[in-house]
Amino acid sequence: MNEAQLLRYSRHIFLNEIDLDGQEKLQHAKVMVIGCGGLGNACIPILAGAGIGDLILCDHDVIELSNLQRQFAFTPLDIHRSKADVLVDYLQLRNSELRITSCSQKITAQLLDQYLPECDVVVDCTDNSATRHLINQACVQHQVPLVSASAIQFSGQLMVFDARLADSxxxxxxxxxxxxxxxxxxxxxxxxxxxxxxxxxxAAEVLKLIIGFGEPSVGKMVQFETLNFATHQWQLTKNPCCPVCG
Ligand SMILES: [Zn+2]
Structure with missing residues (x-):
C-alpha cells in the first residue's frame, strides 16, 4: 500500500478490527452488487469508499426522476442513462484506483456463472423475488456468500447466507x-x-465477511422498522428439504 492509500484508509486502519491486514484484504477483494437502485446507491459508495479493489455493478434499469428522492449518486442530467454506468462514473471520479465494471444487462444465470467464480461476496440489492432466487441459486452453486436485503415503505430486511458453511x-x-x-x-x-x-x-456485513471481524451474521435475519425505531433479529435455520441447498 502506498503513502496516499495509507492516508486515504487511515481511519479504517486505526481500527484494531481492520488494521493494515484487513485493509489489504479489501484491496484484493472482488464484490458483485446486483441492483443499483435505492439499496445499491446506499451500499455501493460505502464499499468503494472502504477500498474494495474490484467491484462489478449490475442493473439493466435507466434513471428516472422518481429515483432522485433516494438514489443520491444520480442527478437530473443522468435521467434515461444506465444506473450501472452512471454509478461507475460517480465512483471512478472519487477513486480512480478501483477496478469497477458496469453490467447494464438484465441479470441471467449465464451472467452469474461468468462472474461468480471470481467473487468473494455477492450483494443482492434487487427488488423482486424471481431475481433473488436466481442470485441465491448461483451463490449456492458457486459457494459465494450472499448479503441480501429489501426495503419497502417503512420496513427493511437484511439476511446473510454463506454456502461455504454446511449449516448456513x-x-x-x-x-x-x-x-x-x-x-x-x-x-x-x-x-x-x-x-x-x-x-x-x-455494506457493513460485506466488509465484516471479507475481513472477518465482529460477530458472524450468517444465518440471521434483521428486520428494520423505521416508524417505531426498532430492529428485530431472528436466527434462521437450514431447511433440510430445501430444493436449492438441501
Ligand atoms: Zn436452502
Missing part, C-alpha cells in the same frame, strides 16, 4: 421458489432514510 440456510430455505407477488416501491412507496439505513447495514 439459503434464501430458498425461507421463501418458496414459486413466483411471489412482489410489493413494488413504485406502487407502495419507500422511505428514503430506511433505504440508506438498510443499504449501509448491507
Amino acid at each position: 440456510p439459503c434464501y430458498a430455505c425461507l421463501f418458496p421458489l414459486m413466483q411471489q407477488e412482489d410489493k413494488s416501491c413504485s406502487q407502495n412507496g419507500v422511505f428514503s432514510a430506511l433505504v440508506h439505513q438498510v443499504g449501509a447495514a448491507q
Whole structure:
C-alpha cells in the first residue's frame, strides 16, 4: 500500500478490527452488487469508499426522476442513462484506483456463472423475488456468500447466507421458489432514510465477511422498522428439504 492509500484508509486502519491486514484484504477483494437502485446507491459508495479493489455493478434499469428522492449518486442530467454506468462514473471520479465494471444487462444465470467464480461476496440489492432466487441459486452453486436485503415503505430486511458453511440456510430455505407477488416501491412507496439505513447495514456485513471481524451474521435475519425505531433479529435455520441447498 502506498503513502496516499495509507492516508486515504487511515481511519479504517486505526481500527484494531481492520488494521493494515484487513485493509489489504479489501484491496484484493472482488464484490458483485446486483441492483443499483435505492439499496445499491446506499451500499455501493460505502464499499468503494472502504477500498474494495474490484467491484462489478449490475442493473439493466435507466434513471428516472422518481429515483432522485433516494438514489443520491444520480442527478437530473443522468435521467434515461444506465444506473450501472452512471454509478461507475460517480465512483471512478472519487477513486480512480478501483477496478469497477458496469453490467447494464438484465441479470441471467449465464451472467452469474461468468462472474461468480471470481467473487468473494455477492450483494443482492434487487427488488423482486424471481431475481433473488436466481442470485441465491448461483451463490449456492458457486459457494459465494450472499448479503441480501429489501426495503419497502417503512420496513427493511437484511439476511446473510454463506454456502461455504454446511449449516448456513439459503434464501430458498425461507421463501418458496414459486413466483411471489412482489410489493413494488413504485406502487407502495419507500422511505428514503430506511433505504440508506438498510443499504449501509448491507455494506457493513460485506466488509465484516471479507475481513472477518465482529460477530458472524450468517444465518440471521434483521428486520428494520423505521416508524417505531426498532430492529428485530431472528436466527434462521437450514431447511433440510430445501430444493436449492438441501
Ligand atoms: Zn436452502
